[in-house]
Amino acid sequence: MASFQTFNFETQIPHELLISQIMQIHATISKLESLRPSKQVNTLFTHLVKLCIPPSSIDIETLPQEVKTMRESLIKLCGKAEGFLELEFSTFINLTPNPMKNLTLFPYYGNYVKLANYENKILKENGVVNPNKVAFIGSGPMPLSSIILATHHMESTQFDNFDIDEKANEVASKIVASDKALEKRMKFVTQNIMEVKEKLGQYDCIFLAALVGMSRGEKMKVLGHIRKYMKQGGILLVRSAKGSRAFLYPIVDENDVMDFEVLTIFHPTDDVINSVVLLQKPKA
Template sequence: MASFQSFNFETEIPQELLISQIMQIHTTISKLESLRPSKQVNTLLTHLVKLCILPSSIEIEALPQEVKTMRESLIPICGKAEGLLELEFSTFISQTPNPAKNLTLFPYYGNYVKLANYENKILKENGVVDAKKVAFIGSGPMPLSSIILATHHMESTHFDNFDIDEKANEVASKIVASDKALEKRMKFVTQYIMEAKERLGQYDCIFLAALVGMRRSEKVKILGHISKYMKEGSVLLVRSAKGSRAFLYPIVEENDMVNFEGLTIFHPTDDDINSVIFFRKPKA
């Protein structure tokens, strides 16, 4: 396996070195037969994440086309590996005696707690309290964001989790079913979000996961679809990425959001990866 240099979190990594290391990881991981969790996959992805959260002044749009093309290939690879990791842990946790109490076994649980804290703070700062109904689009097999928000921040809100993958929803619902109070407030919907129309008008708040729409063109279409059908005055929280974190997740720009008022943008500077952009659909 390739060897990688380690860096200090306080030091800004030179752009050329960052890109060469990321390209090296991309070359190695692209050749793997499987992205299922293994020592090799975990080591590569852990190193990639550590590289991408280092202080960096990199601008994705200014990069050479070769690097942009590599990034467009890397994001779906990371997304698939992330989905397989979540599926493995959610399947394991769903088979424990009390699944809802064992979510902390997931290795990135702490990151989800911090992200939920940021998102809840943004909602409250913008006057969104006591939302009756929330949609989380792209909840996956390990719906930690919804569960943490529902149990620690939005204790009376009803959550609908949308995912295109029936298997993901099946295993996620097993975890939620172990907490009867939570199960009453949380449902799972197997549907591609572009096929959900009038239903989107039910929600006070919609969350869009970072990996829903991995290519810019697809993301913009999804955002346009949501904006068309969500109700006036309701809000949308979109997970994005900035700088070198954008080698892991797609970027959403303010000008991608037509028919919205952009209100708050949060970019992490710690070991969290996702930026959060808060929009409101204006009242006519």
């Protein structure tokens, strides 16, 4: 897929036009036989991302039900396509002599670096510096967030990456195994996070990937479960989306996290798509 360095972030597409174009792309994507990387799949998703990236004042809650239903379907299709893209690249990178040195081949590598910079800065500003133990939930086949955070920002932190998909963890752990020092600090656990209980109390900081809990109901269940078992005073960093970017990823807003203390909500205005919601479980 193309990199997204050439947007004009000043111009807003009128909402009606934006929605009709997104609905057309959704209709085309829905008919594809496969979402695995191909010229057609890459072109469609690149076009979709280009439409959704410029800042937009669109409010998902006020849209007609038909558009909301389309959006939920589109987020699932994006998630599947993203999974296939990551799996293809991690499998390919694992065939190179030094996989850790070749992570930059992933088309969105630069975005992950920027997002990790934002997240690390937000954590530091809120007193989280080199946490002892971190969980990353929904790490996927290409665990770039964990790797970048562990190698550039949290050089002594232990990382546990949780993913429900065994194949994803298998290729991800192979990449990390090519760096012996990192391998000592990074584990991969194949488990549904809803089945992980007391163990969640071990972490100083928990990251929740954007695509864990794709509908609002699922996301609320996951957030409630994590809150129940995480340590008091522990930090939870949740990825979200705002405006038209919410056609690509689920939204988490303040009403969804009333049981937490909201420390910060950050919405990037560059080509980083995910917003960052930083939460703390109140101390008793």
